[in-house]
Amino acid sequence: MGADRGGNGVRGRRPVRVMVYAGCGALLLAGCASMPDNGDLRGVESTPRQDSQVRVYAMPPHPGASAAEIVQGFLEALTSDDAKYETAGKYLTDGARKAWDPYHSTTVLADAPNPVPSEAKDGSRDVAFRLSGSKVAKVDVRHAYEPDAGQYSGSVHLTRLKSNKQWRIDSLPQGVLMGTSDFQRNYVSVNKYFYASNGTSGSGRPLRTVADPVYVRAQVDPMTQIVRALLKGPTSWLDPVVRSSFPSGTELKNSDVSLAPDDRNRVTVPLNDKADRVGLPKCRQMAAQLLLTLQDLTPTGVDEVEFQKSDGTQLCVLNKSQAEGVASHGTGEHPGYQYFIDHEQRLVRMPRENSDKKPEPVPGALGEGGKKLRAAAVSRDEGTAAGVSADGRNLYVGSLVSGGSLGEPVVQSQGRTADDRLTTPSWDARGDLWVADRDPKNPRLLLLQKGAGEPIVVGASQLDGRIEAVRVAADGVRIALIVEKDGKSSLQIGRIQRSGPDDPRGAFVFDPRSVAPQLEEVTAMSWAGDSRLVVVGSEKGAVQQMRYVQVDGSTPLGTSPSALANVKEIAASEDEQLPLVAHSETDGIVRLSAGEQWQKVVQDGTAPVYPG
Structure with a gap:
């Protein structure tokens, strides 16, 4: 359950969990694993993450097991690969086994639960154990993961059976309880x-x-x-x-x-x-x-x-x-280019995989340098782009065709400083354009249908703070936001809901949830798959880091991107095979392909984006 289980926790003889490689089957065959024929059975603590072929089987309670051993054996059995929790059920009374629903939920703690016995009189037929730990997450009956925090407190009650004088659990919380390392070994995200x-x-x-x-x-x-x-x-x-x-x-x-x-x-x-x-x-x-x-x-x-x-x-x-x-x-589109703002403050592009070819200005007004830009977004079909002026005040939309013109800005901010004006925009799967105005006097999340017309103010009353960055998912129903409040910035995912026939222009962001709660300062983020984002930020008192997070707040398996100093912006594609592109104050525009190190593209460049 947890290699660091200690304190006032239960110690002594405990039931063993047996690890077997799947290729050896369910039986303990020669060369796979063996059991000692004498001596004490020693319990296996919280299991470090094992190879995917390792199977873990729990042992049932042995005759004469103490109440402490019953509790410990039950907790160990919860982390085994017993399909229907039948072994865990052997630690319960008949009534408790019928009432207990192991599929109700899975509570994940930072470390294995620490069982502490309550005082009981000598010879008593009843005893209780308190279970405690720091909550990390909960998986509900529909298998959905949700980050959690605070202290967990639960209890199990045991009684000595009249029939055979054996200790068994007769009252316990619903669901399953385990530490993080056991959860990572037992569960897979799909x-x-x-x-x-x-x-x-x-x-x-x-x-x-x-x-x-x-x-x-x-x-x-x-x-x-x-x-x-x-x-x-x-x-x-x-x-x-x-x-x-x-x-x-x-x-x-x-x-x-x-x-x-x-x-x-x-x-x-x-x-x-x-x-x-x-x-x-x-x-x-x-x-x-x-x-x-x-x-x-x-x-x-x-x-x-x-x-x-x-x-x-x-x-x-x-x-x-x-x-x-x-x-x-999502849209089914496969980007042909990566984009960024060059030293002349134009929108330029480079082939998505050919790192040897030099970036070139995009066709049309946004690449001709007539308007100096600080940020841009390219539609998912790569036929249209939106650019934010260098001072952050104006948003322009233009076609990516030679000779195309911009016309008047489609959105204007009245914020006093550049940091109080427009964010980098984002295109959704319907071809609509999203942008946030950070004007403290009139903060708004705006939507322009097909990138044109009168901006629609998106309802986002459940957001607590000012929007600093906006990225809409390729599926068009989820939106990633960096939200700042009281000097701290968080990454939140909201659900986009459109109005019905009576109000076809309306749009709302509902139920925003934090998906990287351990980060106090989120600097940049981008969608990096169907349900994954790459995020740049730092924990309290720690240095900047780059990591992947799932939209449910869990951490996906695999390695994080290699370290990169002073990252200001990050761009990824929903196609996970394409390279990451970043803007580092130290190295300029850099690119990271799978299995390689960061490679410099140009020293002078900012605001990298993929279509979207």
Whole structure:
């Protein structure tokens, strides 16, 4: 549970957790692991992150185990790969086992829970243990992760059974409790995919999808877990802005179904009768949702999905290439260039992957130097750009074609200083333009439909502070914001909701949530995948750092970008294969490709962006 468990915690003989490599199967075979035939069983503390093939099995309570050993053994069993928590249930009385729901939630603590016994009279048949620790996060019944803070306090109560004089737990909190290291070993983050409901794609174009990250148990049939989670629908935070193509009530046909690819890398999914009457177009949308969801669960992804009706006959089949015509990640656009502002304060571009080619001014007025710029944003189809004037006061929009003109600014700020004026703008998947005006007398989040017309003031009453940066996700339903209050800046994700037919121009940002709460000063951020951002900031009293964060506030697996000094701005693409681009006060415009170090592009340049 936690290598640093100590203090007043329980010590002594404890049940052991057995680690087995998956290739050796569930039995302890020669060469895989062995059990001592004499001596004490020593408990395994919180397990450092293991290879993905390591399986952990808990041992049941041994006869005559003390109350302390029962509590410790139960906590250890919660962190094992026991599919239905059957071993953990052996530490409970019959009544407690029936009442306990391990799937209710998972509470994650910084370290393993520390059980402390309450005072009990000698010979007593009842004893309680208090569980405590520092909260990190909670995973709810829909597998959604949410950061948490403060102190956790819970308790378990034990009684000595009359039948055999053995100690068992008869009262306990619902759900599962474990430390961070055990959570990282036990759980894996997977994106479920749903369709954006705040707009439709054009005729013949794939539907836009939205990633909904959830956590499932990594070694307990994760494919079946994530399919069941997909069928239940989106997490509650995302639900208002997405839709699922699966009919309400659709589930796997049987509770004991276990899904896995066959030798053709096809996954066959038997559904209940709620899906029996689904037509082919809708069934293809269902299959595209599932193929996107399963893409990261195997080394090569899943090539094909087949749905079966409740009677076992085929409902539809869809492969990966066919799915690309049904559903896309975000806009489905693949950027051709990276952009930044050069030393002449023009918008310039460079090929997204060719680091040898020198940057060149973009076609049109924003690249001709007629208006000096401090920041810019390029539409996702790379046909239009928006530029903020050098003093931050004016926002211009122009086409990226030779000879194009700008006209009058589409937005003007009345802020007294450049830092109190316009932020870098951002284009969404519908071709609308977003920008924040930081004027202290009139702070506003603004939206221009198709980058033109009268700016719409976006409702954002739930935001507490002034917006310092804006980036809209490719899916068009989530917005990342840097919000400043009382000298501290935080990274928040909000949900974009559009008005209905009676007010088609309205837009609102709801339920903003902090996704990097440990950072006190966030300097820059950018979307870096379907559900991931790259953020530059610092913790209290610490130096600047660069890291990836998930939209649910969790930390994705893998390494952080290599260190870079004095970063002012960062740009990433939703295509995770493309390089990061940054503006460093020390090194200018630099680029980081996978597996390489930061490479300088130009010394004099600022405000790097990808389309979006």
